[in-house]
Structures are given as C-alpha cells and as structure tokens.
Amino acid sequence: MSLQIAPLQKEKHIHTKINITNPFTFAKEQHILPVVVQEFIRVGAELPIVFIKDPASERFDVVTMLGLKSGENLMVSEGQWQGFYVPKVLWNHPLLLADDPAQEGQLVVALVESSPMVNTETGHSLFNEDGSESDFLKSRVDMMREFYMQSQTTRAFNKVLADLDLLIPQTLTMTLSGSPREISGIYIVDEKKLNSLSDEQLLDLNKRGIMPAIYAHLMSLQQVQRLGDRVNKAAAAAA
16 A cells, blocks of 8 residues: 655644554564664664665665565564664654655655554544644654754764775675575675774764764674574474
C-alpha cells in the first residue's frame, strides 16, 4: 500500500488521533534506519552502525542495522521494540517533516494519513477542542525539529569522513543457521587510515568532537554478531 501523506492542517485534522498501542509496526520490514551522531553511543551498545553510499550522489549516510537482509527487522516484534534504546527516527511516525510544496526550502509538519495508527476514535489527539495544538503534537514537533538539526550535524560528520577518505567498503561473512551469508554494500571507518592521519588532523577531529563518534561506530561493529544470534535463535525456535 502506498503512503498517503498530507500537510497537517487544523481544519482537516481537528479530530485526528494517533493510537500508539503498537507504535513500531510500520517499521517491521525495515532492515536499516538512519541515526544521528548524538545517539551513536546508545545505539552502538546494542546494534551495529555502518555507512551506506548513494550511487547517484556519491553521498554517504550513516545507518544502524536492524536485520541482516532486506526486509528483515530483528528488533521489532508485534509492534514493540525488542531492545533497550529506541532510535530517534522511529518515535514520530506517523508525523514527519516534509518539503513545503508552497515554499521551496521550507519544511512543514505532515501526516501519514494511510497509517493504521491514524483514526478519530482512540489515541492521542493532535488538536485540542479549541483548535490549539495538543501537548502531544507539540512534543512530537519539538522532537522532529531536534532530529532535523541533528541530522544536519550528522551529514557534516559524514562529509568529514568522506573528505578524509576514511570510509572503505566492507563485506561481512557470517554463519547463519549453519550456512554462510555475506553482507555487502556497507562502509566502515578504516582504522589504519585513521591512525595514519597527521597529529594536526587528529587533534582537529578531537576538538570538533568527532573522535568519540568514530570510536562508537567502530565498537558497534561487534553487535553484528548479536543480530546473527537473533537469527539463529529464531531458526532454532521454529525448527
């Protein structure tokens, strides 16, 4: 089913509610999610953080892996998150910031009207009876704005790594249910290249607060095996 997204309008959505009983069902087939540098440490304690490259723009983006193949989400079950820390990008659905069709370069709050979470009967109201924004909507808008700003910082972080030629392709080989599986299409920071940077370059990265994020990324790669363990346990339970 295609998504039906519309700008949020008081007149149109005055009676709209968001049911968050099973808040993450929408992501059940997403095997990667965008993350921001501000959450690397918390995400990386449970999940691997890697980089992917857009072949058209050559731009790098940073994501966390929720599964080991397309369409596989090992962290969402029956609409609930199966870990401790929930990545920020998941919190606001079915609300999002979208490009304003009326003003280039501007963003507006939009609603995924086709989401099962959207209704007029149960859940959190988006507007109060007097037409003002509900506290629920205000808090979600604040979170979306914060995530947008942090995404800009993260994009700059990715560019620094790319400009220093620190990102290299990596293929991971794992044994899942007794069979080998290769995971390709990801990039990681090359530790050898990182260590070969000049003292001035390393000092600059440290002063800009970039080094902790790099270390968090590198340490998170150990979590790939945790995803593999989830696959193997699920296969054993189904056998």
